[in-house]
Amino acid sequence: QQQVKQSPQSLIVQKGGIPIINCAYENTAFDYFPWYQQFPGKGPALLIAIRPDVSEKKEGRFTISFNKSAKQFSLHIMDSQPGDSATYFCAASKDWTDKLIFGTGTRLQVFP
C-alpha cells in the first residue's frame, strides 16, 4: 500500500514531442505528489508538485494531471528539448511526515 508504481521505464521522443510519464498509488492517505528530475551524478531536483484538491497544474513546459478517483497522476513535458533528457521520478507523501515514497523512475531521451 506504500508503493508508487511508475511507467514506462524508459521513453524516447524527438525534439518537440510530448513525453508522458504515469504513476499510480494505492494509499489514499497520500496528499502530496511531487515530480523530480535527476541528471547523471546529481541529486534529484524538484520539478513540480500537486496536491489532491486540484486536477491539473502547469509550470512552464511541465504539467501534472491528477485523477484522484483513479489514484493516478502523470507528468507531461510540452515541446521537449534534448536538455530534458534525464531520469524522472514521481513521489508521494502523506500527512505531516514528509517521508517521500518514490517511483522506480523513467529514463527520458529526447533526440534532436
Place this chain on the structure above:
Amino acid sequence: DAGVTQSPTHLIKTRGQHVTLRCSPISGHKSVSWYQQVLGQGPQFIFQYYEKEERGRGNFPDRFSARQFPNYSSELNVNALLLGDSALYLCASSFGLQETQYFGPGTRLLVL
C-alpha cells in the same frame, strides 16, 4: 544561497568497515532526511530528523544510524558494511516537516 551540501562525494570501503556521511542543509532549514538510491531505482527513505529529533525511520537495519547537530547538519552512519550497501546516499533538507524537500548531490558509496 548554497544548496544542500554533502561530503564526501565518493567513498570506497570494504565489507565490515564503518562509514560516516555528512550533510549540511540549506541555511534556515531545520529538517534533514536521508535516502538510499541503488543504481537504477528510486530513492528509499532511511531517516528524517527535525530539530535534532528523529521523526521517521525507514525499513533499514540497525546498522544504519543518524543524528542531527545543533546547527542542523547531520551525519549518517553505517556499520558492518555489506556489498548491498553500495549506493548513492542522498540528503534532503526542508524548512519544516511539511515543506518541499531539496536534495543534495549525494555521496556515492562503493563497498568492495
